[in-house]
Amino acid sequence: MQISKELEKLCINTIRTLSIDAIQKANSGHPGAPMGLAPVAFTLYNQFIRHNPKNPDLPNRDRFVLSNGHASMLLYSTLYIMGYDLTLNDIKQFRQLNSICAGHPEYGEAPGVEVTSGPLGQGVGMSVGMAIAQKWLAAKFNKPDFELLNYNIFALCGDGDLMEGVSSEAASVAGHLKLNNLIWLYDNNKITIEGKTDLTFSEDVKKRFEAYHWDVLRVNDANDTHSLSEQIRAALKNDRPTLIIVNSHIGFGSPHLQDTAKVHGSPLGEEEIRLTKENYGWNPDWNFHVPQEVLEYQKQNIERGRKAQEKWDALFKEYQKAHPELADEFLAMQSGKLPESWQRGLPVFPPDQKGLATRSSGGKTLNALAKNIPWLIGGSADLAPSTKTYIESSDSFSAANRSGRNLHFGIREHAMGAIANGMVLSKLRAFASTFFVFSDYMKPAIRMAALMKLPVIYVFTHDSIGVGEDGPTHQPVEHLAALRAIPNVDVFRPADANETTFGWRFALSQTNRPTALVLTRQNLPTIDRTIFASAEGALKGGYILADSDNEPEIILIGTGSETHLCLQAYQQLKREGVQVRVVSMPCTSLFDRQSDEYKEKVLPSSIKNRIAVEAGSSFGWERYVGSEGKIIAIDTFGKSAPQKQLMEFFGFSSQNIVHSAKELLVVG
Numbered sequence: 001m002q003i004s005k006e007l008e009k010l011c012i013n014t015i016r017t018l019s020i021d022a023i024q025k026a027n028s029g030h031p032g033a034p035m036g037l038a039p040v041a042f043t044l045y046n047q048f049i050r051h052n053p054k055n056p057d058l059p060n061r062d063r064f065v066l067s068n069g070h071a072s073m074l075l076y077s078t079l080y081i082m083g084y085d086l087t088l089n090d091i092k093q094f095r096q097l098n099s100i101c102a103g104h105p106e107y108g109e110a111p112g113v114e115v116t117s118g119p120l121g122q123g124v125g126m127s128v129g130m131a132i133a134q135k136w137l138a139a140k141f142n143k144p145d146f147e148l149l150n151y152n153i154f155a156l157c158g159d160g161d162l163m164e165g166v167s168s169e170a171a172s173v174a175g176h177l178k179l180n181n182l183i184w185l186y187d188n189n190k191i192t193i194e195g196k197t198d199l200t201f202s203e204d205v206k207k208r209f210e211a212y213h214w215d216v217l218r219v220n221d222a223n224d225t226h227s228l229s230e231q232i233r234a235a236l237k238n239d240r241p242t243l244i245i246v247n248s249h250i251g252f253g254s255p256h257l258q259d260t261a262k263v264h265g266s267p268l269g270e271e272e273i274r275l276t277k278e279n280y281g282w283n284p285d286w287n288f289h290v291p292q293e294v295l296e297y298q299k300q301n302i303e304r305g306r307k308a309q310e311k312w313d314a315l316f317k318e319y320q321k322a323h324p325e326l327a328d329e330f331l332a333m334q335s336g337k338l339p340e341s342w343q344r345g346l347p348v349f350p351p352d353q354k355g356l357a358t359r360s361s362g363g364k365t366l367n368a369l370a371k372n373i374p375w376l377i378g379g380s381a382d383l384a385p386s387t388k389t390y391i392e393s394s395d396s397f398s399a400a401n402r403s404g405r406n407l408h409f410g411i412r413e414h415a416m417g418a419i420a421n422g423m424v425l426s427k428l429r430a431f432a433s434t435f436f437v438f439s440d441y442m443k444p445a446i447r448m449a450a451l452m453k454l455p456v457i458y459v460f461t462h463d464s465i466g467v468g469e470d471g472p473t474h475q476p477v478e479h480l481a482a483l484r485a486i487p488n489v490d491v492f493r494p495a496d497a498n499e500t501t502f503g504w505r506f507a508l509s510q511t512n513r514p515t516a517l518v519l520t521r522q523n524l525p526t527i528d529r530t531i532f533a534s535a536e537g538a539l540k541g542g543y544i545l546a547d548s549d550n551e552p553e554i555i556l557i558g559t560g561s562e563t564h565l566c567l568q569a570y571q572q573l574k575r576e577g578v579q580v581r582v583v584s585m586p587c588t589s590l591f592d593r594q595s596d597e598y599k600e601k602v603l604p605s606s607i608k609n610r611i612a613v614e615a616g617s618s619f620g621w622e623r624y625v626g627s628e629g630k631i632i633a634i635d636t637f638g639k640s641a642p643q644k645q646l647m648e649f650f651g652f653s654s655q656n657i658v659h660s661a662k663e664l665l666v667v668g
Contacts, residue, residue: 019073033071052305053083067123121164129422169415175213222248349497351528361497363388378431379407417445471640495563498535541590548579568654
């Protein structure tokens with residue numbers, strides 16, 4: 001929007017003063033970045049970001065990611081003056097209990113917040129996923145005369161973002177894929193919490209990003225909005241992603257704190273605020289003041305957003321007439337729905353003692369699902385042949401082919417996790433895959449998915465010491481417990497091929513939580529479901545797989561590859577006259593969400609003799625076996641040896657389970 005320089009200055013200083021007032025009232029926060037970057041945020045929203053404040057979900061909106069999320073008041077103040085449904089009272093409640101203006105931006109809380117950010121590097125990583133998604137969506141839905149989706153992704157980042165390794169991984173992917181719809185604006189203020197960045201950071205950022213195949217532009221002063229506008233326009237014409245290095249002054253306008261680490265993460269103080277406001281030409285007695293001219297601008301911007309919405313709605317209405325099937329798919333994606341026939345043709349695996357590795361049955365299930373869900377897309381960190389996560393009915397997404405559904409992340413697990421989050425935020429159903437032991441490399445991104453309630457699907461294979469000869473560096477032990485400890489994440493470790501199919505079904509049925517499918521490298525017997533319970537019971541997280549003729553004397557609880565060992569022990573104990581129940585527990589968190597009646601039916605409180613068997617850490621299993629039960633687990637690192645020898649060595653055998661059961665029964 002074209003406005004006068006006077007009004008531009010007034011809007012920018014309103015962003016600054018609202019920010020410092022809110023931080024002072026909260027007595028905590030980060031004023032320095034909002035003070036220095038207000039011209040950048042305002043210029044972006046005023047001149048470049050296509051958006052509708054009254055409908056933050058406009059499908060063709062440009063995305064803005066505040067990766068340096070500690071500058072949250074910059075975002076809240078900007079969204080307020082742009083006309084989003086934020087009130088001055090919301091801003092006054094910054095960082096207070098149940099306020100939508102949280103200390104760091106939270107997706108799903110304040111309107112207009114595209115991502116949860118704060119852990120540095122995550123935001124820019126997600127922006128790459130958003131850029132990939134836009135290219136894929138445009139390739140699928142745009143048709144001649146119907147350019148439905150041509151939006152861009154802008155991310156604001158700081159020194160801390162660029163120091164974090166995830167940003168390097170993500171930038172490398174973006175450059176390789178020539179994502180010219182992606183612009184990062186780098187706040188080069190040369191200050192971190194400990195002091196000046198030259199304490200630790202002396203690299204040539206320009207050369208670094210040029211090596212990633214980015215274009216690099218520069219703005220010498222963040223307050224020079226004319227230069228900033230020119231460089232953004234140049235970036236929008238590039239054929240590859242662009243980094244705009246913006247030199248700024250942290251805490252701009254503060255007479256005593258500008259360009260110091262002190263203004264990074266602490267309120268200015270009442271006296272310094274008065275002096276700063278005087279420097280802005282502001283009345284120092286004004287508190288949370290919004291000039292009338294800014295309120296008039298707000299109304300104009302709301303009207304501009306309404307017109308953008310009307311224009312896109314009219315285009316989509318014509319699109320529905322010309323391409324009704326594609327329009328229906330697009331609407332389903334926007335609402336988080338799957339095609340009605342998404343479960344058609346899923347594999348059912350016959351009983352087989354030799355069986356399949358669950359990574360293999362998972363791959364077969366994935367490919368059946370991919371035929372039914374056109375927007376199921378994903379890939380691995382250079383491991384698709386091992387994790388069995390290649391969609392055979394599609395080809396690879398690349399700089400030359402934007403319609404491929406197989407993503408090649410390279411050996412960049414952390415970026416893969418962040419990119420998957422960005423794709424799911426863009427309404428794709430995305431999966432990401434690697435060996436389970438490397439889930440640690442992407443844990444921060446998994447936690448962000450859980451925080452944002454994103455139904456990302458993780459396919460983690462090579463799930464235990466069963467990896468064998470590769471040894472303890474590649475044998476996950478503590479990883480099941482660690483992932484289960486993250487709130488809002490479901491960890492699903494199936495016992496056989498058919499439970500794996502139901503695991504995929506469960507993961508895709510989720511709308512507000514990520515799922516980790518934890519799968520084996522080694523073959524597992526496919527359980528005979530004509531003798532034992534249907535694998536559909538896995539959809540409750542835990543179920544009675546095999547039961548006693550009378551009230552059980554002991555319950556064996558197994559997950560994944562250890563469940564068939566429990567079944568072998570069950571058969572031996574049963575022959576010896578012991579009343580035994582086997583519970584398959586592929587997903588503890590899902591079981592925990594069942595009714596008390598169901599949980600009591602599966603694990604009656606009256607039966608104290610219980611054994612849990614899992615080739616991972618024992619942590620957490622005490623909840624299911626109680627003080628009188630036993631846990632057969634591994635609380636050390638593994639060893640390098642053939643898989644069968646390792647399992648026997650660490651006590652994962654039917655004989656050990658039988659022995660442990662008899663010990664419990666004698667004690668009982």
